[in-house]
Amino acid sequence: MSDAQHKSAPKSVDDQLAYLRKGAAEIIPEAELRAKLEQSVKSGKPLRVYLGVDPTAPDIHLGHTVVLRKLKHFQDMGHTAIFLIGDFSAMIGDPTGQSETRPPLSREQVEANAQTYLAQVYKILDRDKTEVRYNSEWLGKMSSYDVVRLCGHYRLARMLEREDFRSRLEKNLSISVHELLYPLLTACDAVELKSDVELGATEQKFNLLAGREIQREYGQVSQVALTVPILVGTDGKRKMSKSLSNYVGITEPPGEMFGKLMSIPDELMWSYYELCTDVPSDDIAKFQQAVNAGKLHPMDAKMELARLIVGGFHSEDAAKKARDTFQRVFRDRQAPETAPARKLPAGAPKRLVALLVELSLAPSRSEAERLVKQGGVEIDGNRVADVKKEVDLSRPYEFLLRAGKKKFIRVVVE
Numbered sequence: 001m002s003d004a005q006h007k008s009a010p011k012s013v014d015d016q017l018a019y020l021r022k023g024a025a026e027i028i029p030e031a032e033l034r035a036k037l038e039q040s041v042k043s044g045k046p047l048r049v050y051l052g053v054d055p056t057a058p059d060i061h062l063g064h065t066v067v068l069r070k071l072k073h074f075q076d077m078g079h080t081a082i083f084l085i086g087d088f089s090a091m092i093g094d095p096t097g098q099s100e101t102r103p104p105l106s107r108e109q110v111e112a113n114a115q116t117y118l119a120q121v122y123k124i125l126d127r128d129k130t131e132v133r134y135n136s137e138w139l140g141k142m143s144s145y146d147v148v149r150l151c152g153h154y155r156l157a158r159m160l161e162r163e164d165f166r167s168r169l170e171k172n173l174s175i176s177v178h179e180l181l182y183p184l185l186t187a188c189d190a191v192e193l194k195s196d197v198e199l200g201a202t203e204q205k206f207n208l209l210a211g212r213e214i215q216r217e218y219g220q221v222s223q224v225a226l227t228v229p230i231l232v233g234t235d236g237k238r239k240m241s242k243s244l245s246n247y248v249g250i251t252e253p254p255g256e257m258f259g260k261l262m263s264i265p266d267e268l269m270w271s272y273y274e275l276c277t278d279v280p281s282d283d284i285a286k287f288q289q290a291v292n293a294g295k296l297h298p299m300d301a302k303m304e305l306a307r308l309i310v311g312g313f314h315s316e317d318a319a320k321k322a323r324d325t326f327q328r329v330f331r332d333r334q335a336p337e338t339a340p341a342r343k344l345p346a347g348a349p350k351r352l353v354a355l356l357v358e359l360s361l362a363p364s365r366s367e368a369e370r371l372v373k374q375g376g377v378e379i380d381g382n383r384v385a386d387v388k389k390e391v392d393l394s395r396p397y398e399f400l401l402r403a404g405k406k407k408f409i410r411v412v413v414e
Contacts, residue, residue: 013037016077020226023070023275025202028209028225036196036224040079047196049074050082052135052189054090055113056105060120061247062309063231063240066275067199068124070228074197081130083121084189085114088136092182123250123313138192139185150184153217154210159183162206183207187214195223202227231275236265254314258322261306266291266298269305277308303327341398341410349390352377359411361403371403378402 016037020027027033040047051071053064060068075081090110105113118132142150159180160166168175183206190198190211198208208225215222230239233246240247248260264272273284290296303323311319342359350358353368356377362368369387371377377384379391379399398412 011077013041019073019077020070022281023066023228025227025229026205026225028205028212028227032222033197033224033226046079047074048080048082048194049197049199050084050133050189050193050195051199052084052086052089052186053117054086055110055117056090057113057242059242059249059251060117061240061242061249062276063233063247065124065250066231067201067228068121069276069278070199070226072124072126075126075129081125082193082195083118083125083130083132084193085118085132085134086186086189087111087114087134088139089182089186089189092178092185120250133193135186135189135192139188142188147181150188150214151181153214154184156180183210184214187211190215190223191218191220194220196221197224197226199226199228201230203230229271229275232268232271234260234264236268248309250313254310254318254322255325257310257313258306258319258326261309262299262302262326264302266302269298269302272309273305277305277312279308340408341412343412343414344393346396346413347393349392349394352379352384352389352391353387355391355401355411356403359401359409361401361407361409368403376404 013034017030017034020033036047039045049071051067071081071083087110090105090113091107114134122130160169162183165175165179186207187210189195191214195211195215198211200208205225205227208223208227212222212225232238233240233244234248235244235246238244238246242249248257250257252260261272270284270288273279273287274281279287287296287301291298291301303326306326307319307323310322353362353365353372356362356368356371357365362371368377372384372387372389375383375385379401393413396414398410401409401411
């Protein structure tokens with residue numbers, strides 16, 4: 001299954017909607033998006049679609065790309081893709097998902113993160129067709145009068161409907177006034193950009209809907225809010241996050257990306273297919289049916305997923321090389337082409353467990369014995385089960401020693 005063959009953008013309204021529904025959690029409201037698309041086709045004027053991102057961290061992982069891919073889908077269909085860097089709002093900090101007030105970032109932190117972030121974004125978006133804006137362009141110029149006038153357009157009761165605010169109130173946890181301003185200030189982004197559609201993760205739904213309301217208050221036609229699901233990390237349990245070490249970085253080497261993707265639970269790979277590739281949903285369903293029916297091995301389906309994702313961020317050649325290396329090392333249990341070599345002087349026979357420790361393939365003799373007992377040690381592809389086995393070092397020759405799944409050393413006896 002090739003991801004490339006699915007990249008031609010649809011033209012009709014029905015086809016555009018079908019394309020946009022893939023991987024979307026909600027389109028609020030879908031009838032308005034249809035109307036906007038119909039008007040766009042009729043007038044030839046593209047929709048203005050934006051994604052606002054606070055550069056609170058310098059690196060992008062696969063979880064961030066889910067919503068970026070949706071912006072790319074609009075871009076592929078000829079609409080105006082606006083990547084908004086929330087350099088002003090990042091210094092406030094969106095409290096979404098926070099149980100307490102988050103410390104604001106400094107201007108220097110925000111600017112440094114923004115530059116690194118932007119460089120990585122172009123792995124997905126077309127640099128020449130992307131409109132990049134910074135919300136400090138307008139938020140940084142607001143007067144106290146402008147802020148008070150903005151606050152007059154929104155009700156406190158509505159603000160406290162927000163789940164994380166409500167939860168913190170119930171638990172008697174503090175909420176700073178500047179946090180209440182965050183949704184209103186970012187709603188100004190929609191007004192300034194005159195957006196037709198705003199994109200965000202499901203946890204951003206409140207902010208996106210606030211944008212709709214403030215646009216109406218300022219005499220504009222409300223934008224459509226399109227949300228995408230949160231990508232579960234490689235542990236199969238929690239949101240992908242660097243702090244949880246369950247992430248796949250998009251600038252990581254191809255082999256490392258491939259290995260991390262192969263580590264996800266089998267049942268999770270279908271959501272990765274849906275959210276991280278352009279493979280049509282119907283094809284994904286057929287793929288899943290083949291696995292469930294025993295016609296396709298789950299590992300083969302996952303290797304194809306990893307190839308598609310790695311190829312998208314690197315190249316087809318890099319993805320195929322990563323796949324072949326994984327196949328050789330982890331499925332065929334052969335050594336990687338670059339297995340390190342260690343030279344040993346010829347001499348008396350040596351216990352295998354001692355040799356494993358000497359070559360740093362095991363931290364201790366007890367750990368080496370455990371590896372042997374569990375069948376995790378091989379010499380030239382032959383599993384060793386005897387913890388008392390001695391290795392003949394009396395003559396010049398070489399052999400391949402494997403300990404565990406990933407450690408290989410080519411031993412050269414001289």
